[in-house]
Amino acid sequence: MAQTKVGLVGVTGYTGMELMRLLQNHDHFELVRVTSRAEAGKKLSEIYPFMQGMDNGELPITEPDADDLAQACDLVFLAVPHRTAMEIAAVLLEKGLKVVDLSADFRLRSKDEYEHWYACEHTQCELLSQAVYGLPELYAESITQAQLIANPGCYPTSAILGLYPALNEDFILKSGIVVDSKSGSTGAGRKASVGTLFCEVSDNFKAYGLTTHRHTPEIEQELSVIAQDDITVSFNTHLLPINRGILSTIYTTLSKDMTLDDVHAIYEEAYRLHPWVRVLPTGKLPETKHVRGTMFCDIGLVIDKRTNRLIIVSAIDNLCRGASGQALANANLMCGINMNEGLQLAPLMP
Known part of the structure; x- marks a missing residue:
C-alpha cells in the first residue's frame, strides 16, 4: 500500500x-x-x-x-x-x-x-x-466514508464510553446523571497561564468550570443519540496535580432490578469487539496510570444497593485517547488502514 x-x-x-x-x-x-x-x-x-x-x-x-x-x-x-x-x-x-x-x-x-x-x-x-463524530466504538462505519472528522473532546470520550452500554440497554434513569470528572493539567493546553503554573497545580486539587464547561453540550448531544431521548447531565470538572489522564466517576440510578454481575455482563458484551475499552473485573477500579499514553479506556462498575445507584468509573489518557491517538485512529479508518495501526501502545509506566 x-x-x-x-x-x-x-x-x-x-x-x-x-x-x-x-x-x-x-x-x-x-x-x-x-x-x-x-x-x-x-x-x-x-x-x-x-x-x-x-x-x-x-x-x-x-x-x-x-x-x-x-x-x-x-x-x-x-x-x-x-x-x-x-x-x-x-x-x-x-x-x-x-x-x-x-x-x-x-x-x-x-x-x-x-x-x-x-x-x-x-x-x-x-x-x-x-462532519462525522469520531468515536470509533460508535461510528466506525461512518468514519470510513468521511471526509471530515470532528475528533471528540477528552472529557466527552470518557463520559460517553462510560455511559453507552447503560443507556443503550435502557437500565438506568435518563434523568439525574452526574458526571464528575478530573483531568491532568495538559487538558488546559500548552499556552502559559497562571492557573497551570507548577506551583499552582502541584499539591493542589480544585474544581473549575462548574455548570459552564464547553464539553457539556457535546456530552449531552451524543448521550441523547444513544438514549433516543433528550439527556441532560450535571457535568463537573476538576484539575488534578498530574500531567495527563482523566478519571470520570459517573453517578446513575438503576431503573431495573439488576445485580452487578448482570451489569458487568452487559458492559463486557457491548465492548467485546472493541479492545481499547477494557471492562475491569468486578471489584477493580480504573487508575489513570494504567492508561497513560495509550488508547485504552478502562471502566469499573459498582452498584450501591443502599441508594440504588450504578456508579461507573472510566479512565483515559486525555492526550492520546482523548485527542491525538483518537485522531490517528480516525485517520486510519478514513484511509482504509487497520484502526490499530500505530496505536498498539503499552501504558507509560510508572
Missing part, C-alpha cells in the same frame, strides 16, 4: 506533540508538512530536542498555507484552536483533502448550540452535517 502523505497544522501544542510521537512509528502515514506561524523556518528538532535523530526531526516547520498543504498532502490534522479550524477545514475540503479536526468546531451539530457555548459565529455551518 502506498503511503498516505499527511500534514499537521499546529505542531507546537500538546496535541501536536502527541501526534508527532504517534506518527513517528506509523507504517502507512508519512508526515510531510508541519506548520506553526510562530516557529516557521525552524526544524522540528530545533523546537523539540526529543526529535533529534528521529525520522521526522529534520522536517522544516512552515507557515500554514492551504494551497501548499493541498499540493503536498492527502490528509491533514488540525490541532489548532476553535474558530481557526473551521476556516482552514473549509479550504482543505474544497481542495479534496481528508480532514481530522481536533478542535471543537464541528463536534456540535447545532449552529446555535455552538455559538451559545463558544461565544463566536460559526462561519462554516454548512459543513456541520458533513
Whole structure:
C-alpha cells in the first residue's frame, strides 16, 4: 500500500506533540508538512530536542498555507484552536483533502448550540452535517466514508464510553446523571497561564468550570443519540496535580432490578469487539496510570444497593485517547488502514 502523505497544522501544542510521537512509528502515514506561524523556518528538532535523530526531526516547520498543504498532502490534522479550524477545514475540503479536526468546531451539530457555548459565529455551518463524530466504538462505519472528522473532546470520550452500554440497554434513569470528572493539567493546553503554573497545580486539587464547561453540550448531544431521548447531565470538572489522564466517576440510578454481575455482563458484551475499552473485573477500579499514553479506556462498575445507584468509573489518557491517538485512529479508518495501526501502545509506566 502506498503511503498516505499527511500534514499537521499546529505542531507546537500538546496535541501536536502527541501526534508527532504517534506518527513517528506509523507504517502507512508519512508526515510531510508541519506548520506553526510562530516557529516557521525552524526544524522540528530545533523546537523539540526529543526529535533529534528521529525520522521526522529534520522536517522544516512552515507557515500554514492551504494551497501548499493541498499540493503536498492527502490528509491533514488540525490541532489548532476553535474558530481557526473551521476556516482552514473549509479550504482543505474544497481542495479534496481528508480532514481530522481536533478542535471543537464541528463536534456540535447545532449552529446555535455552538455559538451559545463558544461565544463566536460559526462561519462554516454548512459543513456541520458533513462532519462525522469520531468515536470509533460508535461510528466506525461512518468514519470510513468521511471526509471530515470532528475528533471528540477528552472529557466527552470518557463520559460517553462510560455511559453507552447503560443507556443503550435502557437500565438506568435518563434523568439525574452526574458526571464528575478530573483531568491532568495538559487538558488546559500548552499556552502559559497562571492557573497551570507548577506551583499552582502541584499539591493542589480544585474544581473549575462548574455548570459552564464547553464539553457539556457535546456530552449531552451524543448521550441523547444513544438514549433516543433528550439527556441532560450535571457535568463537573476538576484539575488534578498530574500531567495527563482523566478519571470520570459517573453517578446513575438503576431503573431495573439488576445485580452487578448482570451489569458487568452487559458492559463486557457491548465492548467485546472493541479492545481499547477494557471492562475491569468486578471489584477493580480504573487508575489513570494504567492508561497513560495509550488508547485504552478502562471502566469499573459498582452498584450501591443502599441508594440504588450504578456508579461507573472510566479512565483515559486525555492526550492520546482523548485527542491525538483518537485522531490517528480516525485517520486510519478514513484511509482504509487497520484502526490499530500505530496505536498498539503499552501504558507509560510508572
